[in-house]
Every structure is written in C-alpha cells, then in structure tokens.
Amino acid sequence: MLSDRLPTEGIRKKFNITKKSSGQKVVALAGNPNTGKSTIFNALTGLRQHTGNWPGKTVIQTRGTFSYGGSSYILVDLPGTYSLLASSADEQAARDFLCFAQPDATVAVADATCLERNLNLVLQVMEITSRVVVCVNLIDEARRKKISIDLEELSAQLGVPVVATAARSGLGIAELKERIHQVAFGKLTTNPRRLVYDPEIEEAVSCLEHSLKALIPPGVNSRWLSLRILEGDRTVLDAMREYSSKISYGREPAVETGHCPAGSRA
Amino acid sequence: MQEMPLSKLPLKKRGVVTSLSAEGMARRRLLDLGLVPGTAVEAVRRSPAGDPTAFSIRGAIIALRKEDADKITVSLH
Numbered sequence: 001m002l003s004d005r006l007p008t009e010g011i012r013k014k015f016n017i018t019k020k021s022s023g024q025k026v027v028a029l030a031g032n033p034n035t036g037k038s039t040i041f042n043a044l045t046g047l048r049q050h051t052g053n054w055p056g057k058t059v060i061q062t063r064g065t066f067s068y069g070g071s072s073y074i075l076v077d078l079p080g081t082y083s084l085l086a087s088s089a090d091e092q093a094a095r096d097f098l099c100f101a102q103p104d105a106t107v108a109v110a111d112a113t114c115l116e117r118n119l120n121l122v123l124q125v126m127e128i129t130s131r132v133v134v135c136v137n138l139i140d141e142a143r144r145k146k147i148s149i150d151l152e153e154l155s156a157q158l159g160v161p162v163v164a165t166a167a168r169s170g171l172g173i174a175e176l177k178e179r180i181h182q183v184a185f186g187k188l189t190t191n192p193r194r195l196v197y198d199p200e201i202e203e204a205v206s207c208l209e210h211s212l213k214a215l216i217p218p219g220v221n222s223r224w225l226s227l228r229i230l231e232g233d234r235t236v237l238d239a240m241r242e243y244s245s246k247i248s249y250g251r252e253p254a255v256e257t258g259h260c261p262a263g264s265r266a
Numbered sequence: 267m268q269e270m271p272l273s274k275l276p277l278k279k280r281g282v283v284t285s286l287s288a289e290g291m292a293r294r295r296l297l298d299l300g301l302v303p304g305t306a307v308e309a310v311r312r313s314p315a316g317d318p319t320a321f322s323i324r325g326a327i328i329a330l331r332k333e334d335a336d337k338i339t340v341s342l343h
Contacts (some may be wrong), residue, residue: 034326083298087291114325117300232290 011217011243012101016052016061017074024072025184028097030125031109032118033080036137038062039167040109041077044177054079054093061093068177073184076103084124085228087235098128100243102219104184107176109135112142112149112164122158126192128224132160133179140166159191197227204230216244268342273319273335275309281340282306288337300324301338 009019017026031037041049045064054061062077078097079090098106108125110118115136126132136149155162161179165172182188196202208226216222220243228236275281283305288296300323301307308322318329 083294085294085298111325117324117326120298120300 008102008217008219014055014243015076015097015101016055017063017076017101019074020065021072024074025104026101027073027075027180027184028078028101028103028106029075029109030078030094030098030106030121031080031135031137032082032111032121035080035109035111035118036167037077037080037109040107040135040137040165040173040176041075043165043167043170043173045075054089054097057089057093059089059093066177069181071181071185073180082121084121084128085231085233087233092235092239095128096239096243098125099224100217100220100239103129103131105131105133105180107133107135107180109137112136112139113145113147115149123193123195126158126160127195127227128221130160130190130192131183132190132192133176133183134158134160134162135172135176136162136164137167139164140169140171157193159193161188161190201227201230216240220244269339270342271336272307272321272330272338272340273332275307275321275340275342277309277312279342280306280308281342283338284341285339286337287339288334292334292337296334296338299328300326307340 012026019026029037029041041062041064045066048066049062049064052061052063053059059079064075066073066075076097078094081088081091081094084091084095084098097103106125106129108122110122122134134154136151136154139149142149149164151162151164161183163172163176163179165176167173179188183190197205205223205226208229209222212222212226216225225236225240269284270281272281283301283303285303286293286296286301305324310320310322310327312319317332319332319335320327320329
C-alpha cells in the first residue's frame with residue numbers, strides 16, 4: 001500500500017517493539033562499546049529482559065521493561081558503537097531505530113574516564129533525536145583516576161540533562177530514571193546543541209528536506225536524512241524504503257524540485 | 267618536526283595527526299575513532315606478525331591495520 005504512511009507504532013513493531021499498554025514509553029539506550037551500557041541496562045530493568053535479533057541482521061537486540069513514577073517503560077539496548085554514520089550492521093541497527101522508531105527518550109551512555117572520545121556519539125545521537133538524556137557512567141572510576149567532571153557545564157553546553165552514574169553500585173540510577181521520565185513525558189524540554197554546516201550544505205539540506213518531508217513518516221528527522229543522502233549513504237535510502245510505505249523499489253516518486261535553486265539540482 | 271605515516275611511528279613514541287588521506291567511509295571511520303587532526307597518538311604494541319599495531323587514541327587502545335595506518339600522517343615533535 002503506497003497511499004498509507006505507517007504510523008510510528010507500526011514502524012516500532014518492525015523493530016520487535018510492541019507496547020503492552022498505550023501509555024508505555026519506549027526508551028533507547030545508546031553508547032560506545034565498553035562504557036558499562038549493559039550494566040546500566042541491567043540496573044534499570046533487573047531480570048525483566050528478552051533477547052532477539054534486529055530486523056534483517058544477525059545483531060542481538062536486548063529489550064527490557066521497568067516501571068517508574070507509575071508509568072511503564074520498554075528499554076531497548078542499541079548495539080555499542082563509536083558512530084552512527086559508518087555502515088556496519090551494528091551501526092545501521094542503532095541508527096535506524098533512533099531515526100524511524102522514534103523512541104520517546106534516548107539515554108546516551110558515556111564513559112567518564114574518556115569523555116571526549118564518547119561525546120562524538122552523543123552529538124550524533126543528538127543530531128537524530130532531541131529527546132536525549134546523557135548518562136556519564138563509570139563516575140567512580142573517573143574519581144579514582146582524579147578526573148572531575150563539571151556536569152552542570154556539560155549539560156549547559158549540550159542542552160540536554162546529564163546524570164552521573166556508577167551502575168555497578170547503583171549510584172545515580174534513581175536520578176537517571178527521573179530524567180528519563182521527565183524527557184519521555186515532555187515534562188522537561190531539551191534544547192540540544194545542533195551542528196550548523198557550511199552555507200552550501202545548509203542550502204542543499206533545506207532544499208532536499210522540503211521534498212523529503214512528503215515521503216517519510218511523520219516525526220522522522222528529515223534534516224538528518226537529508227544530510228545522509230547528501231553524504232552519499234545508500235544504506236539510508238534502503239532504510240527509508242523499509243520504513244516508509246511511500247517509497248518502494250522500482251517506483252521513483254516524482255520529486256518536485258521547482259523550489260530549489262538551479263545550482264543545487266542534482 | 268618530522269612527518270611520517272602513522273604506520274611508521276616507532277613503538278612508545280607519540281605523534282600528532284596532521285592529515286588523513288583516506289576517503290569515503292574509511293575516512294569517516296577513522297574520524298569516528300578520534301583520529302582528527304591535532305589528536306595525539308601513541309604506538310603501544312605491535313602484533314607478532316608486525317601487523318596490526320595497537321595505538322592509544324584519546325583514552326582507548328585501538329588496533330589499526332597497516333593499510334589504514336598508512337593513510338594517516340602524523341608529526342613527531
């Protein structure tokens with residue numbers, strides 16, 4: 001069916017996410033490898049976990065549930081990656097979920113002992129979704145290494161809430177749940193730092209974005225998709241075909257380019 | 267100041283990335299691993315066969331194949 005756009009719930013089902021009740025919120029967990037992401041996952045969900053595969057990939061998907069403040073949450077553990085832009089199966093699974101399943105909140109886990117290295121992924125996550133909570137994990141280990149982190153300044157610079165945790169001892173987990181709750185229910189509005197590119201790129205993005213909006217499900221980040229298309233990332237086109245019923249193989253929808261300046265037409 | 271490909275950086279020596287000649291997805295990957303110009307890199311150890319080599323990059327130890335390390339230029343101070 002080309003005429004209907006899949007609503008977000010339909011797309012989420014493709015990622016094996018089915019809500020038990022309509023009020024249940026979907027939360028994604030992103031982070032670099034070796035940041036204690038799984039420890040955070042376990043600390044949040046306890047033993048209420050299920051494993052499966054990401055659709056079409058031999059990449060393990062772990063899901064769990066937890067309750068907080070009278071609401072229920074489905075937590076989805078994304079594969080640990082350094083990036084969302086290269087094209088390994090892991091990165092595609094993480095990226096497609098953030099972009100198309102549109103989680104109500106995303107926790108970006110960062111390693112406090114090498115924060116700089118981890119902020120690359122945090123910024124990439126923030127480029128796809130604004131509903132982000134940054135979790136600076138292994139804070140106990142950082143203190144041991146005499147590393148101190150100005151959490152308030154970090155939060156101000158990133159424009160999203162930042163929580164310090166030591167998941168092994170449970171430190172900060174209660175605050176993390178509270179922040180997830182606030183972001184997922186829109187009680188806390190984030191203002192994520194956005195990257196602005198060169199004027200030529202920005203012009204091409206806004207032109208492409210305009211055409212793209214009609215083809216993608218509502219709420220999907222058209223700016224981010226436009227940037228990937230301009231970058232020549234073909235895997236993102238495959239993902240668009242998969243998750244948008246308006247695009248299919250062998251049928252190129254007519255894209256109206258009349259509003260684009262002549263120089264920027266492909 | 268001496269420039270050389272990262273693959274030629276002697277063990278236990280530190281260099282600073284000056285440029286990358288890799289393109290496309292390979293370039294993207296190296297940048298994502300933290301190899302942006304200005305980054306200090308130390309060659310930590312080499313595998314018995316001489317390839318790959320482990321480098322300390324922004325707080326993580328990352329092994330790179332010679333063919334990838336060839337595409338990164340570092341300066342020794």
